[in-house]
Every structure is written in structure tokens, then in C-alpha cells.
Amino acid sequence: MKSINAIRMGGADVLPLVEGGKGVSVSTGVSSGHWAAAGGAGTVSIVNADSYDEHGQPVPQIYHGRTRRERQEELVDYAIRGGVAQVHAAHEIAGGQGRVHANILWEMGGAERIITGVLEQAKGMVHGLTCGAGMPYRLSDIAARFGIHYYPIVSSARAFSALWKRAYSKTADLLGGVVYEDPWRAGGHNGLSNGENPLEPEDPMPRVLALRRLMRTFGLGDTPIIMAGGVWWLEEWEDWIDNPDLGPIVFQFGTRPLLTKESPIPEAWKRRLMTLKEGDVYLNRFSPTGFYSSAVNNHFMQELRARSERQVAFSAEPVGEHTAGFGVGARGRQVFMTEADLAHARQWVAQGFSEALRTPDSTLVFETPEAARQILADQVACMGCLSECRFSNWSQRGPDYTNGHKADPRSFCIQKSLQAVAHAHADEAEAVMDNNLMFGGTNAWRFGADPFYSNGFVPTVKELVARILTGR
16 A cells, blocks of 8 residues: 655644544544544534533533524534533644544534634634535635634535635635545535436546646645545555645545544444445435435334335325325315325325325325324424424524425434434443434445454554554
């Protein structure tokens, strides 16, 4: 394998290895601090990070506000306090080595306020801001205010071009790097466009070459590109290293840091990673953000898929082939569907899926009464964790604070699910792992195939970085 040399990034010489940010209590100050201490760039996620009580225990994020707006204010406060706590931990552990970055989802509820609040209370401790899941035009303005570098996450040259022309060209000196996040291979939320087929992954090399060619036209030939998604063994990327056509390249690891001694995820999650097979992580579009996301195909995902399959179109009045009447709700209000769909509906009702839930697309999905009650309860309890949520129809923009559509029961409360996975107690962890969202990159199956993890070996972050640098 080619030797891996330090690279100039964010005003410092660091190893070209970045820890990918994973939100809701996964990329913590401990994990990112140790990554930075190993000489790379660690990434603290400030997406609803944990804060701690006087005993060092995570503070449960419980919401008391009567309205969604009030609960979002609580969420912002939790996020700022948690972000500050994690940044302080990372700063102390890193001990001046490497870089400490902070990552946030641009479509998180109150994102700009949270970034600003954390940076104000942790001055000098964050070296860079990483942000994706949307078009974070104002990221450069925030970075400039605090004099730190910024790292936008894009999935195409076209996306970066739009960001550059609208905003980033004004703050070019603080652009620390551009993260190319492969929309087919990266974990979490992905930036697939409507014109890209989720079932047909494209080779990242031509896409990154296109990004570099564009960056050179902007005078950014020496600005690093951070390759994120699908990176496991660096020997598989040797044609990227010291490639003059690509220019400076850094590699981001999001999935592999899940399985380290410093990783805070429950032991049941770590054990599950070791059992995954190729194809067990797949792209889906159930996220309430509306983005594609990459997650483990567990019982939770299977239930969401089955719910969408129990779906028929309806009309409020008989029209065309929609002439078969069907009673919806406690009052049995009549809607109309085709005869074939009526037969399906009756079959699902007979199987116990007797609650017909309306979607924004003039369809009905069929669920059990228990599941239907839980869906409604979760929608009512919305705490505004996103700027817009298709599951609950929340929007943080006034005056009505809704996205203008009916709440969509085919999605789920992502905040509730990710909090449950990250904080599962040992006695219930196996069930929690199977019945909640587990993000992961498509290479997660390689934990069980990589000899490095033989006999259940779990490395420290330092050991993982050393293995990445030396090969298999």
C-alpha cells in the first residue's frame, strides 16, 4: 500500500483521515477527541448531543412544552448544552493534536441557532464546521463570524457550484475542504438527486474528478476533497492517493468508528454490526426529511416497507374506476377505491390491519389499531427536531408552522428512534436494535468479513487509525 502522508487542511498538517459525523449521541467528544489525538480530524456531532448531570450521566431529553414551538425551544437548548459538553471533551482528549470538527444536519430544527450557540460557548475549541443534508448557504457566514474553516458536504459538482456562486466565493479563504459524500454508499442521509437511480451506484472517481475540475476553475486546486462513503481499506483507493488529476484527497470513515472501544453505542449495536451480511444495509426513503437514507434492514425497516405496501389510492367522490365505497374512521366516512383495491383493503382488515390512515398523496395505508395509536401519539409529540418534517407536518417557519401537507404515516419520528437506539439499556438493547432506525454505510457488512475484527476484536480508535494507515 502507498504511504499515507500528512496533508494541509484547515490551517494545520494532519493525517488525511477524517471521522465522519454521526448524529444523536454517536459521534461524541470521546470518540472524536481520540481520533484527533491520533493525528486526524475528529468530528463531534452536535445533532442532539448528550449533556450530562452532576454524576456524569446523560441528561434524558424529555419535553414538557405544550406546543411544538415550545418543545423546539427545549430541543435547541438541549442541543446547545450537549454540543458544548461534547466539544469540551474532544478538546481535552485531543490535547492539541489533529483537528476537532463539529458536524450538524442543515435541516435540523434550529440548526443555525445551535451552531452559533455551541461556537459562542466553546470558543477556540472547534477548528471546522461540517454540514450537509440540504444546501447550507449560510455555513460560510457562520464560519467567518468565528474565524474557523468550513466543510460543506455535497454529492455532485453541480451542488458545490450552486453553493460557491451564491455564498462561498465570498469566504474562500476559510473553505477548509469539500466533502464528497457518495450518495449510494455513505451511511445516514444521502444526497441522491431525482435523476439518479438508487439501485445503480455510480463509480465515484468520475464524479470526484468533475468536482475537482470545477474547483480548479474557482482557484481551489489545492483545497482538499474529502472522499466519504464506501471507504474501508485504503489499499482499495491507491489510484486516488497522490493522483495529480484529483489533487489533495482526504478519506472519511463514518461506519468503521462505530466499532471501537471509545464508541458510545450500546454493546448490542456493536454485536449486531459483526453479524451483518452484504446487502443488509440499503437505501430507503422513509426518513421524515424526505432524503434517501442508508440503514440496516432490520424489523423496523421491514415494518415501514410493509406499511407502505398495504396502501391503496382513494378519492372523496366516485370517479372513473374509483367507485367501490369503503368506510374510514370511527364514523365510517365513505371514500372510493377500485374494486381490486377494495378486495385488498378487506383482506388487510381481516388480518388485523383495520385502521386506514390517510397520506398526503390521497392514499390510505392500513395498520393495526395499536400501531395507528402510536403513530398518532408520535405525531402529536413532535418536538421540531427538523426544519420540516413530513411525518408530523411540522415546519419551523411561521405563521402556521406546518409544511402545508397532511402528516404522513408512512414515515416515523426520527428523533425518538435515534435516541432509543443510542441509549438502549442492556436488558432491552437487542429488541431496541431491531425495532428502531440503525444508520450505517453499505460497507457495514465488512465488519464480519475483515480479519481485523476476528474473534470479536474491538479496537481502540488509536488501533483503528494505525490499521487504516498500515493496510489490512
